Amino acid sequence: MFIRRLASNLRRAIKGTGVERVWQQHLMICLALREDADWDTVRQRVGDCMGVAKFYLSYKVAAELDAVKELLRSELKTHQFDTFRITAHRSNKRFPIKSDAINREMGSFVEELTGAKVRLKGADLEVFIDVVNDGMLVYFDPIQGPGGMPVDSSGTTMALMSGGIDSPVAAWQMMRRGSRVKLVHFHSHPLVDSSSIEKAAELAEILTRYQYDAELFLVPFAGVQQRIIVEVPPPYRVVLYRRFMVRIAEALALQQGIAALVTGESLAQVASQTLENIAIVDAAAQMPILRPLIGSNKNDIVDIARQIGTFPISIIPDQDCCSLFVPRHPVTKGSPRVVDRLESLLPVDELVQDALEKVEIRQFAYSPR
Ligand code: ATP
Ligand code: MG
Numbered sequence: 001m002f003i004r005r006l007a008s009n010l011r012r013a014i015k016g017t018g019v020e021r022v023w024q025q026h027l028m029i030c031l032a033l034r035e036d037a038d039w040d041t042v043r044q045r046v047g048d049c050m051g052v053a054k055f056y057l058s059y060k061v062a063a064e065l066d067a068v069k070e071l072l073r074s075e076l077k078t079h080q081f082d083t084f085r086i087t088a089h090r091s092n093k094r095f096p097i098k099s100d101a102i103n104r105e106m107g108s109f110v111e112e113l114t115g116a117k118v119r120l121k122g123a124d125l126e127v128f129i130d131v132v133n134d135g136m137l138v139y140f141d142p143i144q145g146p147g148g149m150p151v152d153s154s155g156t157t158m159a160l161m162s163g164g165i166d167s168p169v170a171a172w173q174m175m176r177r178g179s180r181v182k183l184v185h186f187h188s189h190p191l192v193d194s195s196s197i198e199k200a201a202e203l204a205e206i207l208t209r210y211q212y213d214a215e216l217f218l219v220p221f222a223g224v225q226q227r228i229i230v231e232v233p234p235p236y237r238v239v240l241y242r243r244f245m246v247r248i249a250e251a252l253a254l255q256q257g258i259a260a261l262v263t264g265e266s267l268a269q270v271a272s273q274t275l276e277n278i279a280i281v282d283a284a285a286q287m288p289i290l291r292p293l294i295g296s297n298k299n300d301i302v303d304i305a306r307q308i309g310t311f312p313i314s315i316i317p318d319q320d321c322c323s324l325f326v327p328r329h330p331v332t333k334g335s336p337r338v339v340d341r342l343e344s345l346l347p348v349d350e351l352v353q354d355a356l357e358k359v360e361i362r363q364f365a366y367s368p369r
Contacts, residue, residue, distance in 0.1 A: 001153070002149065002150060002153050003024055003027070003029065004024070005051075005150040005151075005153045006029060006049070006051045006052070006150040007022055007023070007024055007029050009049055009050070009051070009150050009151060009152070009212065010022050010029060010031065010046065010049055010052075012212045012366065013045040013046065013048070013049050013212070013366075014031065014042055014045050014046070015366075017037060017038050017041045017042045017045065018033060018034045018036055018037030018038055018042070019031045019032065019033055019034070019037060019042060020032045020033065020034050025091075025132075026091075031046070039057065043057075043143065046143075046145065047143060047144075047145055047146075048145075048146065048209055048210055049145060049146070049150075049210075050146055050148050050149060050150055050151050050175055050176050050178065050210060050211075051145075051146075051147070051148060051149050051150035051151075051153070051178070052145030052146065052147070053144075053145055053147045054142045054143060054144050054145055055142075055143050055145060056128070056139035056140070056141060056142060056143065057139065057141065057143075058128075058137045058138065058139035059071055059075070059138045059139065060135050060136070060137055060138075061135060061136050061138060062135055062136070063092075063095060063131065063134075063135050063136055064136075065097070065102065065105060065106065067136065068106065068129060068136055068138055069106075069109055071138055072106075072109070072110060072113065072127070072138070073113065075138075075140075076110070076113065076114060079125060079140075080124075081114070081116050081123075081124035081125040082116055082117065082124055083116060083117050083118070083119035083122075083123045083124050083125075084110060084114075084116050084117075084118065084119070084123050084124060084125040084126065084127060085107075085118060085119060085120050085123040085125075085126050085127070086102070086103045086106045086107050086110065086118075086126075086127050086129060087103070087126055087127070087128050087129070088100075088102035088103050088106070088128075088129040088130075088131070089128070089129070089130045089131070090102070090130075090131040091130060091131060091132055091133075092131045092133050095131045102129060106127070106129065110127070125140060126140060127139075127140045128140065146176050147176070148176035148177055148178065149176070149177055149178030150178055151175050151178060151179070151180055151210065151211040151212070152178070152180050152211075153178040154178035154179050155178075155179055155180070155259070155260075156179060156180040156181070156182060156256070156257075156258050157174050157179045157180075157181050157182070157258060157259075157260045157261065157262050157290065158181070158182045158183075158184055158249055158252065158253040158256065158258045158260070158261055158262065159171040159174065159182070159183055159184070159261070159262035159264075160184055160186075160245055160246075160249055160261065160262065160263050160264075161183045161184065161185050161200060161203060161204075161216075161264075162185070162186075162196070162200075162264070162320060163185075163195075163196045163199035163200055163203065163313075163314065163316075163318045163320060164264065164314055164320070165264075165301060165302060165305050165310075165311065165314040165315070166264030166265070166269075166293055167263065167264030168203045168206070168207060168264075168305065168308075168310040168314060169264065169293060169301050169304045169305050169308070169310065170262055170263060170264040170291070170292045170293050171183060171207055171262060171264075172207060172210060172304070172308050172310070173292040173293070173304075174262050174290070174292060175207070175210045175211050176210075180211055181207070181211065181214075181262065182214070182215045182216075182217065182256060182258065183200070183203075183204050183207070183214060183215065183216045183217065184216075184217040184219060184248075184249050184252060185197070185200035185216060185217070185218055185219065186219045186220075186221040186245050186248075187200070187218060187219070187220065187221060188220075188221055188222045188319070189220065189222070190222070191222040191226075192319035193319055195316075195317075195318035195319055196318045196319060196320050197218060199313055199314070199316060199318050200216060200218070201216060201362060202313045203310055203313055203314070204216040204362070204364050205364055206308070206309050206310050206313065207310070208364040208365070208366050209309070209366065210308070212365075212366040213363070213364060213365045213366060214363075214364040215361060215362070215363055215364070216361070216362045216364065217252055217359050217360075217361055218359065218360040218361075218362065219248055219252075219355050219356075219358070220355060220358045220359075221241075221244075221245070221355065223351060223354055223355060224241070224244045224351050224355060225241065227346055227347075227351060228240050228241065228244075228346070231342065231345045231346055232342050232345075232346075234327035234330070235327055235329065235330050235331040236331055236334065236338065236339065236342055237327075237330070238271070238272045238330045239272060239277050239280055239281065239331065239334045239339065240339070240342065240343070242272060242277075242281045242284075243280065243281055243283075243284035243339070243343075244284075244348075244351065244352070244355075246261065246281055246282075246284045246285045246289065247284050247285065247348070247352050248352055248355050248356060249261050249285075250285045250286065250287055251356055252356070252359065253287065254287075259287055259288075260287055260288045260289070260290055261285065261287060261288070261289045261290065262289070262290045262291070262292065263289060263290075263291055264291075264293055265278065265291045265293065265294060266291075266293045266294055266295070266296055266297075266298070266301065267294050267295065269298065271329075271330045271331070271332045272330060274332050274333060276332070276333040276334055277331070277332070277333075277334050278291075279336075280334045280336055280339055283336065
């Protein structure tokens with residue numbers, strides 16, 4: 001099931017790049033490139049596909065060792081290595097030479113050609129030779145993929161995505177574990193400009209690369225905030241904003257048949273991310289709130305954000321809804337009793353319903369880079 005899913009995701013990933021066919025062969029997935037295929041793009045797309053641990057550009061030659069030798073003579077010129085190994089595999093047993101014999105013959109050939117030495121463990125270069133039904137596959141340079149699980153193999157989650165650095169990374173990490181992720185963004189338009197909406201849309205567009213289509217729920221949050229500003233003293237505002245976000249996201253998730261939320265919180269990164277405040281936010285929802293970055297350091301999160309392409313968007317200054325009317329020193333150890341008392345002054349259900357009625361949904365579909 002996982003491999004079938006991976007193959008079907010790869011078919012979407014490589015659309016328009018000149019890949020002729022995608023098929024499964026044992027625990028491998030093969031892609032046949034046309035003569036005019038755009039390898040750089042194929043490489044990028046396969047390299048972004050969740051579930052791909054590593055992949056190779058492989059050459060196909062006729063089923064004879066002389067053809068392999070000719071290929072290696074030209075391809076190994078660009079490689080620097082002192083040690084190497086040959087790993088032959090004969091899936092076509094009608095080929096008369098056994099794998100061991102192929103290893104030995106090709107080993108001596110490469111030694112003579114390059115002066116490098118055979119080393120079975122920890123060689124600089126490993127040359128794979130697969131004897132298949134209609135020829136030989138030869139490959140050697142591994143390219144790392146993201147690993148993990150193919151998207152759509154482990155359910156759907158709903159990620160709360162600000163325009164910041166952390167939450168897009170959290171969403172990407174969930175995709176890497178095989179989850180399809182729907183995105184929800186809270187904005188204070190028209191109290192502030194629409195910059196956070198535009199950023200969220202650009203981030204959704206980038207994340208679409210990893211799951212091929214995406215849905216972004218834009219929730220107007222100004223109504224909730226205006227009520228909170230009137231009733232709630234500054235130190236508690238952020239925690240209450242979060243509780244409302246979680247309530248609204250949970251309601252949206254339930255409408256979508258989704259059973260878990262995702263946030264980009266990391267323990268102790270900011271005042272609202274202390275254990276006490278995380279517990280208060282959790283208590284506002286029934287469904288699990290997953291926090292894939294809880295144990296990550298900021299610099300590690302930034303590294304991933306750069307790698308996946310969200311960083312340059314995330315650092316564009318915006319008017320984020322949560323920077324509105326909050327004090328420099330928010331409460332770090334919120335008290336559940338105080339939160340309950342403050343919320344008893346607010347028409348909680350009405351505010352949630354009102355926001356839900358005004359949600360705007362944007363669809364994103366994968367388009368070639
Ligand atoms: P980020 O870098 O993701 O903005 P942060 O370090 O700024 O995170 P907070 O501002 O405390 O942290 O937000 C914590 C989490 O709450 C975010 O990671 C995100 O999941 C959610 N969140 C915050 N603001 C919004 C928003 N405007 N829309 C949707 N989710 C939000
Ligand atoms: Mg933020």
